[in-house]
Amino acid sequence: MKVFNTLSGQKEDFLPHGDEVRMYVCGVTPYSDAHLGHAMSYIYFDAIQRYLQFHGYRVKYVQNITDIDDKIIDRAARLGVPARELAEQYINGYFDDMDALNIRRADIYPRATEEIPEMLKIIQSLVTKGYAYPAQGSIYFRVKNVPDYGKLSHRNLDSMTARVRIEPGDEKENPMDFVLWKATKPNEPSWDSPWGPGRPGWHIECSAMSVKYLGETIDIHGGGQDLIFPHHENEIAQSESFTGKKPFVKYWLHNGLLQLDEEKMSKSLGNLVTIKETLKKYRADTIRIFILHSHYRTPLTYDEGTLEASGVALRAFSDAKWKLSEPYAEINRSISEAQGTKTDGTTPANKYRNRFISAMDNDFNTPQAIAVLFDLAQDINRAVNLNHADKVIEHRNIFIELAGVLGLVLPEPERESLTLDIKELTEIKGLTIAQIKRENLEYLLEKTTTNHNVENTEGHINYLKELRDALRKDKKFKLADEIRTRLYGVGIVLEDTPKGTVPKRKQ
């Protein structure tokens, strides 16, 4: 298995320290709703975590929550609520989003405000060792004491310093020094420290949490490419100076950033689409296919056309997975009972699993992994067409397994609910086809097309379907087709199969 390591700039063999992979991914600062860029990053790392487990590793996954920082304080002050309360609200929203996207929870979500003692311990040690110095109640990290500072972002102090503007009144020794502990300002949350009241700088929490929960050297540290500098660079400097052990992280994995139009999607630029908004228009699986169909290190552009295409792809996956359900169930059940259905890992279908593994072993190539799913889906459909039940079941099992590794749910379409009975229909239901008057049909179509409340339209749809079946039997195709067309107009597709008509929602 190979992974691309930002530190070396190359693909390297993945050799974790033990049979448990220790993985840390930078989490969010909860002061507003998470956007699709966050979803992208966490979906990638979710797929990585799932794949590592599929591969046979145990994984210990830690993700921090920066629940105290300038933006939280500003926003809370503007809204007149305590910072803690604001953070709590958006942390809950964040977890709702992650759950809705079927992103597995990390094992531990440490919060900055609950890890202050750990951070102070590290800061104290850094001061003692000369890697940090106090200035006006704050503590700064002394970057020039770290000879290999810049190794992750592949730059050196001189080139960085040349570009930095020196701000007047800056108490730093060197403009590249960064704050470990911020002296408190009036009306801000603060914690006691040996240097007076204050709050932690941003970078220190990750060092503290990583060391505390995963140890002094971990296997994977992930995040967006925008975190490489300064955040991760500074984490390395702090952590390695504190522990005296290198490397702090064996493999640095960074995902490319989501673009909106010509720019990076970001909170500070304000050009974003939140996860909640996106989930109103697209299913979680659709979003996942949209994201995973591009490699994690490549930037991806938010595009509704591409999302729509992902939705179409999802429909194909879903249909392939549920071929054994109505109306195919009966056919396939009889065949499978007659022929038996064992799958033992040496079947021809296993070549798909091997292709999937080769793809994912090569720096988590999810686009290729998804291509394998398409090929599998095609094989399932071919087997269904030929009534080869053994083959259907064998391929379907692998399909479901591999789709699951990518975190795709592919839930069964809800068809039972189409049998709801609606009061207004009962009086019409007694009529025979010969008695159906144009007005009755118009009435039903009107009911269906104007009422977009799903609960109340199911019964209408189902009745229209029955009506249409009867019309088709009577060869009244013009009217039957009109029903189909009108339903299509409100997002209902009627598919006629040899075993009957299946109503489906357009994706």
Added chain:
RNA sequence: GGCGACGUAGCCAAGUGGUUAAGGCGGCGGUCUGCAAAACCGCUAUUCACCGGUUCGAAUCCGGUCGUCGCCUCCA
């Protein structure tokens, strides 16, 4: 200015030295169907931004040009 990445069909997107350049969306033709839809079958890049070079051989390596993006300030 420094560092990093990218430019592959109408669109999205793999491939990074060697048989016919994955896969998806869209489009076209066919099978099936009363007609559709879905599914299946076939077609849809002699060519990988452009110009040079290395090589028996390059989309893949090297140099240059043009264009795009990210980081260098908080940011997944």
